[in-house]
Amino acid sequence: MAKAQSSSYFVILALSIAVNLLLVFQFCVDGEWRLTWSKRAAEEAERVAAIPCSGHGTAYLDGLVLDGKEPVCECNSCYEGPDCSEFVTECAANADSGDPYFLQPFWMQHAAQSAVLVAGWHRMGYSYPDGSYISAELEGHIRELHSTVGNAVTQGRYIVFGAGSTQLLNAAVHALSSDNSSNSSSPASVVATIPYYRLYKTQTEFFRSLDYRFEGDTSSFLNISEAGKVIEFVTSPNNPDGKLNKAVLHGPNASAIYDRVYYWPHFTAIPNPADDDLMLFSLSKLTGHAGSRFGWAVIKNESVYQKMTEYMSSSSMGVSRDAQLRALKLINVVLETRGKQIFEFGYHTMRNRWESLSKILSLSNRFSLQKLGPRYCTYFKKIRGPSPGNVSTNSRIFSLSIIEYKMSIIPPLS
Amino acid sequence: MAKAQSSSYFVILALSIAVNLLLVFQFCVDGEWRLTWSKRAAEEAERVAAIPCSGHGTAYLDGLVLDGKEPVCECNSCYEGPDCSEFVTECAANADSGDPYFLQPFWMQHAAQSAVLVAGWHRMGYSYPDGSYISAELEGHIRELHSTVGNAVTQGRYIVFGAGSTQLLNAAVHALSSDNSSNSSSPASVVATIPYYRLYKTQTEFFRSLDYRFEGDTSSFLNISEAGKVIEFVTSPNNPDGKLNKAVLHGPNASAIYDRVYYWPHFTAIPNPADDDLMLFSLSKLTGHAGSRFGWAVIKNESVYQKMTEYMSSSSMGVSRDAQLRALKLINVVLETRGKQIFEFGYHTMRNRWESLSKILSLSNRFSLQKLGPRYCTYFKKIRGPSPGNVSTNSRIFSLSIIEYKMSIIPPLS
Known part of the structure; x- marks a missing residue:
């Protein structure tokens, strides 16, 4: 009897010790104890x-x-x-805003990889070790990203960071208009092809510079041979019609700012790496983090690069190092699967919304959507249907950013 | 014998169960398991x-x-x-930079309170719930901070955020120069009293606006009665001489931008709450986080506030929400002890450096420091000796930011 009792104690003790070991193991190997x-x-x-x-x-x-x-x-x-x-x-549907909440579920699914813990003493100084306002590690990640996606040439190009593409728009206008190569005393003309992103106009007019002036639609400059310096905004893919626009004006006095924020595989097929003189990209459209205010410019010309760097320094001493840290982490998540996960997720979400919207608008007599055919994408290595970030109806007076908008359902439109 | 063995098993079992309970308790109550x-x-x-x-x-x-x-x-x-x-x-000592690393040890000591974990989906949208680019919670914290420290009146005043005080400097010049109350077609004159922060000049000249022009030293405008609109930069406490400057120009055409970034108890005695029409503050000088690029303006006039808000919107769509989250957390730590811990720490660090520097420079025949007497501080409720953030020698050609600089030792200077 006593022997039986003793051996049952032994079994319970062995079990208890096993649980002990398991808990200690959990505690230590799991790493949480640290x-x-x-x-x-x-x-x-x-x-x-x-x-x-x-x-x-x-x-x-x-x-x-x-x-x-x-x-x-x-x-x-x-x-x-x-x-x-x-x-x-x-x-009512908000047809005037392009909040990129469609990628929020993606980041919730990738919570562990995308979280960042910022220490209280993170980057208290003004500059990085090389004396710049730009994280060299982040710049390297951005170059790797473009090379992985194949949407832009960055080799031998300069990179400048800004608070979204927004701050870089004016930095670019400043740099191109104040270029010393032309000694014209009259301000440079800034133009864009209708329909264009309204900030091109409002921002350029807002700064009331001696060096540049917004002059409206590009087409009015087509036949002017001695027009002085002209800076053309080119949005490619265009917002709101999704077309891969190219600069219309050429010649020694013409320069272009390529707004390439939508040139990613979830919004458009990528036919080849863009290689424009001055291209703008943003985290808002790549990963959906509009609130972080982070964008970058890829620049061929060294003097334009230096002028844009000077702009960033004079206007705000560069971009918040907290935003740069966040961008680094998010781009790192994109690169972990060579973009596959986020671009597949983004493409399918946008494509489904595009199809829903097409269906709803097909019931309307007042609005219809432009026809966008399927195209070959060098990133996905297959032919893909349309999934534009912004949508315009062919009435041309009504532009919808609804596809990107934060919606739980698509509210009735007609 | 069996009984003795059995009871020793029992004791070991009891111990083992106790250890199990302790580990489970640690696991659960500690909260880490979550x-x-x-x-x-x-x-x-x-x-x-x-x-x-x-x-x-x-x-x-x-x-x-x-x-x-x-x-x-x-x-x-x-x-x-x-x-x-x-x-x-x-x-060699770097005498040309003011990195606020002197507060780095404070944030390392307060690691747990000041850390922020940013989720992958944090603030992906452009705006806060009220449609603005400004966190209402952070704005509330800033008002509470000024009221706790007693260094600025914020009741009935408007608040605008910027990328450091840097972005707000130009936002303020823009707002004051484009004010419709005067229909003068000539640009406003922007002035500052020598010795002044060099960015006032470089930034104002950089933007080449039709609305304003940098015109140098304030004194040249003292006797001009019909000079048109004049905007005066007033740094108080002044950088580099530590004086609590006041605007020199008055009258219907004169307005002032009070750069109050050093008006905190670790840099200067606070005689009373500042109540200027337009005051600028920054996280860099308050908590030492220059890299976050976060500052704010406190504004009396509604139209000036609206123009500055429009500036922030047009130039960068507001300040990075990541930087705003960080500022909220850091200001929260400051408020936890009503500023006592950080201001005591900052004051003693700066005061010790000031004394070391005074001692070193007293050995030099070429340089000497200005004399700064002790003053009564309403925040500390006692008379305090000088602890300026920046230092100028009385040769007036040599300004030292060394006191704030990231140094492990003070290198030999003479």
Whole structure:
């Protein structure tokens, strides 16, 4: 009897020791035991991320906070209420904004790879070790990205960072208009082909510079031979009609700023690597992080590069190092699968929305969509149907950014 | 015998179960078991932070990476080598830069409170829920901070964010020069009292606006009654001489931009809350985070506020939301002790450096420091000796930012 009792103790003891070992193993090998100062921030982020908002909204670390210290849910369009559970009937579609929320689910699925923990002492100084305002590691990642995707030549080209492509638009206009090669005293003419992104006009006019002036549609400059310096904005793929535009004006006095923010495989087929003199890209359109305000310019000419660098220095001492850290992490996630995961996800999401929208608009007598045929994409190595980021109807007065917009459903349009 | 064996088994079993319970308790109550997707980022940050760099440098998450994937040490001035262990003899002091590394040890001491974990889907959209580019929570924190420190009136005032005070300098010049109240067609004159921060001149000239022109020293405008619109930069406390300057020009055509970046208790005694029409502050000088590029303007006049908001929108669509999240976290740490910890730390560090520098320069025949007497500080509620952020020698040709600089030692100067 005693022997039986003793051996059953032995079994229980062996089990208990096994559990001990398992727990210690978990504790140590798992690596969690090592976390000290970073734990609080990690827990805080997970707590905020766990607020469900009924699946129709998001709570943010820097969002407004309730009395109970819980961040408030920020609801998607057409939803409201403290937990975003109330559907707003008769909710109108916002046709004037291009928030890139369509990639939010992708980043939620890649939570572990894309999170960044910023230490309290991260990059307190003004410059990186080479004295610049640009992270060399991030610049290297951007070059690798373009070479992987095959959408732009960067070898032997200069790179400048800006607060989104927005800040770089004016930096480019400044650089091209103040170039010393022409001694013309009259301001350079800045033009764009209709329909164009309205910021080209508003921003160029806003700065009221002695060096440049917005002059409207490109076509009015086609037959002027001695027009002085002309800077042409070229959006390729174009917003809102999706076309791979090329510069219309040529000659010694003409230069072009290629806005290439949509030249990624989720928005368009990539026929070849772009090799324009001055090209702009942005994180907003690549990964969907409009809020980070991060963009970059790829530049052939050294003096234009230096003028744009000087612009960034004088206007804001470069781009926030926090935004650069974030961009590095996000581009790293894109590169982990050579872009495959994000571009496949983005392409299918946009393509589905395009098809839904085509279907809805086909019921309308007032609007119809332009026809976009399938094209061969060198990145996907196959023929792909259209998945444009922005959409214009052929009435030409109504441009829809709705495809990119933060929507839980597509609200009725007609 | 069997009984003795059995009871010893029992004791061991009881111990083993106790250890199990302890481990499970640790696992659950400690909260670590909950971490899932945030763990990788937290571990990565702790691994980078653990790279010692011999105590004379820092490794950063976005720094250059060695082949073994380990970030490279970035060395403090006068140190070099892969682990920053080699002291550079004959190392000259950099007298032309004001990197705020003197607060780096403070943030290392407050690692847990100041860390931020940014989720992959943080703030992907362009705007906050109110449609602005400004975090309402951060704006609230900034108002609370000024009210706690007593260095600026913010009640009934508007707040605009910028990429450091740098971007706001030009936003303010733009807003004050394009004000419709005066219909003068000639550009506004922008002036500053010598010695002034050189960016006032370089930036104002850089933008080559039709609306304003840099005209040099304020004194040349003192006797001109009908000079047209004049915008005066006033740095208070002044950089480099530490004086609490006031605007010199008055009248219906004169307006002032008060650069108040050094108006914090670690740099100067606070005699009263500043209540100027347009005041600029920055995170760089408050918490030492120059790299985040975050600043704010406190503005009395609604139309000036609207013009500055429009400037931020047109030039960069606001400030990076990543930088805003970071600023929120850092200001939160400052507020946790009503500023006591950081201002005491900053004051003592700056004061010790000032005393060391005074001692070294007293040995020189060529340089001497201006005399700064002790003053009553309403924040510390006592009389405090000088601790200026920047230093100028009375030769007036040599301005030293050395006190703020990233140094492990003060290198020989004379």
